[in-house]
Amino acid sequence: MSGSQVTDKIEYHRVVIHDLQDFDHWRDLARQAIQSDISPERISWEENGATGDLFGSVATRLPSPTSNRPVRANKRYMDLARRAFLHSDPRRFGTLYKVLWRLQSEPRLMEDRTDGDIRMMDEWARHVRRDIHKMRAFLRFRVVDEAQGENRFVAWFEPSHHIVRANARFFVERFAAMNWSILTPGGSLLWDGQMLQEGPPARREDAPQGDAAEDLWRSYYASIFNPSRLKIGAMLREMPRKYWKNMPEAALIPDLIAGAQAREARMVTEGAGRVGKRPDTLTGIAEGIAACRDCPIGGLGTCAVMGEGNQNAVLMIVGEQPGDQEEMAGRPFIGPAGQLLNEYLREAGIVREKAYCTNAVKHFKFAQRGKRRIHQTPTAKEVDACRWWLESERALIRPKISVALGASAARSFLGRTVNVARERSQALTLDDGSELWITTHPSYLLRLDGAAKAEQRRAFAHDLSVIAGRIAALCHAV
Amino acid sequence: MVQIPLLERLEILADAAKYDASCASSGSVKRNSVGGKGLGSTDRGMGICHAYAPDGRCISLLKLLLTNHCVFDCHYCINRKSSNVKRARFTPQEVADLTLTFYRRNYIEGLFLSSGIIKDASHTMELLIETARILREDNDFRGYIHLKTIPEAESELVARAGLYADRVSINVELPTDAGLKRLAPDKNRVQIEGAMGDLGRAIVEAKDARKRFRHAPRFAPAGQSTQMIVGADGANDSDIIKRASGLYGTHNLRRVYYSSFSPIPDASAVLPLKRPPLIREHRLYQSDWLMRFYGYNAGEIAQAADDDGNLPLDIDPKLAWALKFRERFPVDVNRSAREDLLRVPGLGVRGVNQIIAARRQRGLRLDDVAKLTVSVTKIRPFICTVDWRPSLLTDRADLRKLLSRPEKQLELFA
Known part of the structure; x- marks a missing residue:
C-alpha cells in the first residue's frame, strides 16, 4: 500500500x-x-x-x-x-x-x-456537509415491485464528494421499515429492513426510470409555486442545476418561469376593472352597458337592461339583475318579483314612478334548461365588474336614499360581502353622504313557505315603511 | 355530486395553501423509525428542503388545505367565501395517504395541514386532528407534522392538536387591529391571541412535565409560529416589527413569518391591486433576524426606519441603523465586545465568532478580517484593526451611497 x-x-x-x-x-x-x-x-x-x-x-x-x-x-x-x-x-x-x-x-x-x-479544510468540510445535506434532500426513490409482492425503493444519486457511507445512517433511520437501495457511481447501499450492505458502483440505467407517484408530485410542485414572486436566483443558489437531472419535478421549472410573468401581468390587468371618464347622460350609460363585456355575463348574447324612472329621484331602488321577462322587455322589475315589489311599495306609500329603479348587474345571467332560462346568481366578481355602471348612475341621479334589495345589490354599493340579515333595517352612510338601506330581495319572499314566509314578508314591509318615513322626513326637510 | 379526481384536487388545494409562508421542518425533537413499523425521522436541528420552487421558496412539507371551502370572508384570502375559486376537499385519509406516498419517495419531510372553515371551527379542527391521528397512530408516522390551528375552535381541540403535531401555528394575519377589523371581519384579535396564549402555556407545561416524568406526552415540541401579511393594510414596518417583537415576548413564539400580500386571482375590491415590493418582506426578515440573533430590540429597528416608519429598501436594516448611529463606530475588532462586533454591517454571527477565536492568537490586520468575511469593503468604514482606521470614512455624508448596491432590476419581475 x-x-x-x-x-x-x-x-x-x-x-x-x-x-x-x-x-x-x-x-x-x-x-x-x-x-x-x-x-x-x-x-x-x-x-x-x-x-x-x-x-x-x-x-x-x-x-x-x-x-x-x-x-x-x-x-x-x-x-x-x-x-x-x-x-x-x-x-x-x-x-x-x-x-x-x-x-x-x-x-x-x-x-x-x-x-x-485551516480555511481550506474549513471550506472542504463545508462543501462535504452541504453535499451530505443535499443528498438527503434531493435523492428520489422510485418503486419497483419485487417478488413476494414486496416493494423496493430504488434511488439513483450522483454526489459531488465521497459521502455515501457517511449518509447511510440517515437513510436507515428514516426508512427503517422499507426495503431500499441507493445507487451511485461510486458504490451503492442496500437495506432490507434488517441489514445494510454496500454494493458495487452502479449506472443510471440500473435504477428504475419512473414512478406512478411522480405525476402527483409534479402537479404539487407546480401548484405550490407562487407565480407572482419569481426569485430564480434564490432557487438556483439552493438547488443548483447539477441536481436537476435526477429530480422528477425539475423538468417543469423552465415552463413555470416563462409562464409566471405573463400570469401575474394578466391578474393585475383583469383586476383593474374599468377606468376612464364616466358617461354624463343616462343615455350614455345605456349605450355603455349594451356594449359592456367586462364580465362573462356580457357575452351571453342577452340585451342589457338599463334603469328607469325619475331622473331627479330622491329614492333609488337597486335589485340584483334583470330576469327572464325583464330581459325580453328591456325594463327592470316587471316580472313576478317586480310585481310583488310594486305591491309592497304601494302598501308602504312609496310611489314607484317617483323613484329610480335599476339593477346591480345589467345583463341577465342564466342557465338554459330546455326552453327555459333559469336565473343564476352573479358572482362577487361579476357584481364588482358592474359596480362602475351603478356608480355612474348614482353620480347622475344623486339619490338621497338608496335601497339595496338583496346581497348582490348591497355588495355593489359597499364593495364587500354583506350579510343582509345582520345589516338590514338600518341606515348606512355612503361616501357621498346619502343613506343606504339594505333589505331582502322580493324574489326571496317568493321562494319561502309557511311561517318563514309570513315573518320575512312582515320584516320586508316593515323595512319599506321605515324607508318611506325617511323619504318623507328628507323631502320635508328640503 | 361528481368527485373531482385526486390529481385535480391536489392542484386546487395545494394552490390554495401556497400563501402560507412557513414551510419549516426544523426545531423538533430527534426521532427516527428504527424498531417501528412505520417510517420517518426528524432532527433537533435544521430541517431539510427537498426542493425549491422558482419563487425561491423551500418545499419541505406537503403543504395542503383539507378544504378551501370557507365560511369566513377575509378580503386578502383567496379562499374567502365570496371568492370565485374552484372548491375541493380531501378526506383525512386521503391526505394521510398522500403524505405517506410522498414521504416514502423522499419528496418531503412531513405534512403542513391547514383548512378553510367548513360548518364551524371545531368541526374543521377535528378533521385536521383526525388526519394527524391517522398518520401517527394508524401508520406510525414519525416525520414532521405542522398543524394550523383555528383560534375559534374549542380549546380542548387545540390542545389535542399539539399531541400529534410537531408544530402548531395560529395566524395573526394583520399587524394592526384596524387592519384586522377591515380585512378580516370574522376574526378578532382577542380570540387569536387568547388561543396563542393557551397554546404557549400548554407547550411550557408539557416541557415542564417532561422534566419530571419521562413518559409525559410531548406537546408540539417544535413550538408555535405565526404569520403576518405585509402590505395589505396601512401598517408600516415599525408597527410590524413591534407587533412581532411583542408576539415573540408574550407567547414565546419560535418564528414570525411575514408574507408579502400578493395579488390573488379574483381579488376583493378593498385590496391594493399591486403587491408591495418583495424586497420589503426581505427587509422585515432581516430585522427579525437582527432581533433574534444580533441583540437588537424592536425600538432599535424602528430607529433604523425612515421618517414614514418604513425600513429603507435600498440598504439592509443593520446598515441603516449603523448609518444613523455613527458615533458607535468604528469598532475595534481586536478589543471590542461581541455585542459591538455584531453591530458591524457586513459581519455575521459566524464571522464574529471567527474573529473572536482568531484574535486570541494575534492582533488582526485588515487582511485577516478580509479572509473571514464576504466583503471587507462594506465593513471597512465601521472597524479598526492593527493597521487600519477609517478616519474620515465613517463620517462621510455619502457613505450610504458608497455602500448601497446599485439599484437592482428587481422590479422587472414585479
Whole structure:
C-alpha cells in the first residue's frame, strides 16, 4: 500500500488510499508517518487509480514508526478532518497531513481561521456537509415491485464528494421499515429492513426510470409555486442545476418561469376593472352597458337592461339583475318579483314612478334548461365588474336614499360581502353622504313557505315603511 | 355530486395553501423509525428542503388545505367565501395517504395541514386532528407534522392538536387591529391571541412535565409560529416589527413569518391591486433576524426606519441603523465586545465568532478580517484593526451611497 525510496539521502514516501470513505484508516497511516518524523514535503498521498504521482518512481513505502510518541490532534481537528477527508479535491490528504504535522508544534492552530490551510479544510468540510445535506434532500426513490409482492425503493444519486457511507445512517433511520437501495457511481447501499450492505458502483440505467407517484408530485410542485414572486436566483443558489437531472419535478421549472410573468401581468390587468371618464347622460350609460363585456355575463348574447324612472329621484331602488321577462322587455322589475315589489311599495306609500329603479348587474345571467332560462346568481366578481355602471348612475341621479334589495345589490354599493340579515333595517352612510338601506330581495319572499314566509314578508314591509318615513322626513326637510 | 379526481384536487388545494409562508421542518425533537413499523425521522436541528420552487421558496412539507371551502370572508384570502375559486376537499385519509406516498419517495419531510372553515371551527379542527391521528397512530408516522390551528375552535381541540403535531401555528394575519377589523371581519384579535396564549402555556407545561416524568406526552415540541401579511393594510414596518417583537415576548413564539400580500386571482375590491415590493418582506426578515440573533430590540429597528416608519429598501436594516448611529463606530475588532462586533454591517454571527477565536492568537490586520468575511469593503468604514482606521470614512455624508448596491432590476419581475 505504501512505498518509499532514497534520493540524495532524503527519503520520499508515497501512500495510496484505496477506500476514499475510510477516514480511520487514513488517520492510522498519518499517525504512523508523524511518528516516523516524515515532513509534509516528503510524503505524497494518492487516490487509488489516480495517475501521475509527485515523486515518480523515486518514492518509497512508509516505514514502520521509529518512535512511539503520542501524536497530538485536538477534537476540532478531528471533526474538521473527518468531513474534509470526504472531499473530492486531490489535495485533501496532503493538506490534512500538513495541518496535523503543524499541530504538533502549534497546538492552537485550529483556532486561527485566517490561516490558509485551516480555511481550506474549513471550506472542504463545508462543501462535504452541504453535499451530505443535499443528498438527503434531493435523492428520489422510485418503486419497483419485487417478488413476494414486496416493494423496493430504488434511488439513483450522483454526489459531488465521497459521502455515501457517511449518509447511510440517515437513510436507515428514516426508512427503517422499507426495503431500499441507493445507487451511485461510486458504490451503492442496500437495506432490507434488517441489514445494510454496500454494493458495487452502479449506472443510471440500473435504477428504475419512473414512478406512478411522480405525476402527483409534479402537479404539487407546480401548484405550490407562487407565480407572482419569481426569485430564480434564490432557487438556483439552493438547488443548483447539477441536481436537476435526477429530480422528477425539475423538468417543469423552465415552463413555470416563462409562464409566471405573463400570469401575474394578466391578474393585475383583469383586476383593474374599468377606468376612464364616466358617461354624463343616462343615455350614455345605456349605450355603455349594451356594449359592456367586462364580465362573462356580457357575452351571453342577452340585451342589457338599463334603469328607469325619475331622473331627479330622491329614492333609488337597486335589485340584483334583470330576469327572464325583464330581459325580453328591456325594463327592470316587471316580472313576478317586480310585481310583488310594486305591491309592497304601494302598501308602504312609496310611489314607484317617483323613484329610480335599476339593477346591480345589467345583463341577465342564466342557465338554459330546455326552453327555459333559469336565473343564476352573479358572482362577487361579476357584481364588482358592474359596480362602475351603478356608480355612474348614482353620480347622475344623486339619490338621497338608496335601497339595496338583496346581497348582490348591497355588495355593489359597499364593495364587500354583506350579510343582509345582520345589516338590514338600518341606515348606512355612503361616501357621498346619502343613506343606504339594505333589505331582502322580493324574489326571496317568493321562494319561502309557511311561517318563514309570513315573518320575512312582515320584516320586508316593515323595512319599506321605515324607508318611506325617511323619504318623507328628507323631502320635508328640503 | 361528481368527485373531482385526486390529481385535480391536489392542484386546487395545494394552490390554495401556497400563501402560507412557513414551510419549516426544523426545531423538533430527534426521532427516527428504527424498531417501528412505520417510517420517518426528524432532527433537533435544521430541517431539510427537498426542493425549491422558482419563487425561491423551500418545499419541505406537503403543504395542503383539507378544504378551501370557507365560511369566513377575509378580503386578502383567496379562499374567502365570496371568492370565485374552484372548491375541493380531501378526506383525512386521503391526505394521510398522500403524505405517506410522498414521504416514502423522499419528496418531503412531513405534512403542513391547514383548512378553510367548513360548518364551524371545531368541526374543521377535528378533521385536521383526525388526519394527524391517522398518520401517527394508524401508520406510525414519525416525520414532521405542522398543524394550523383555528383560534375559534374549542380549546380542548387545540390542545389535542399539539399531541400529534410537531408544530402548531395560529395566524395573526394583520399587524394592526384596524387592519384586522377591515380585512378580516370574522376574526378578532382577542380570540387569536387568547388561543396563542393557551397554546404557549400548554407547550411550557408539557416541557415542564417532561422534566419530571419521562413518559409525559410531548406537546408540539417544535413550538408555535405565526404569520403576518405585509402590505395589505396601512401598517408600516415599525408597527410590524413591534407587533412581532411583542408576539415573540408574550407567547414565546419560535418564528414570525411575514408574507408579502400578493395579488390573488379574483381579488376583493378593498385590496391594493399591486403587491408591495418583495424586497420589503426581505427587509422585515432581516430585522427579525437582527432581533433574534444580533441583540437588537424592536425600538432599535424602528430607529433604523425612515421618517414614514418604513425600513429603507435600498440598504439592509443593520446598515441603516449603523448609518444613523455613527458615533458607535468604528469598532475595534481586536478589543471590542461581541455585542459591538455584531453591530458591524457586513459581519455575521459566524464571522464574529471567527474573529473572536482568531484574535486570541494575534492582533488582526485588515487582511485577516478580509479572509473571514464576504466583503471587507462594506465593513471597512465601521472597524479598526492593527493597521487600519477609517478616519474620515465613517463620517462621510455619502457613505450610504458608497455602500448601497446599485439599484437592482428587481422590479422587472414585479
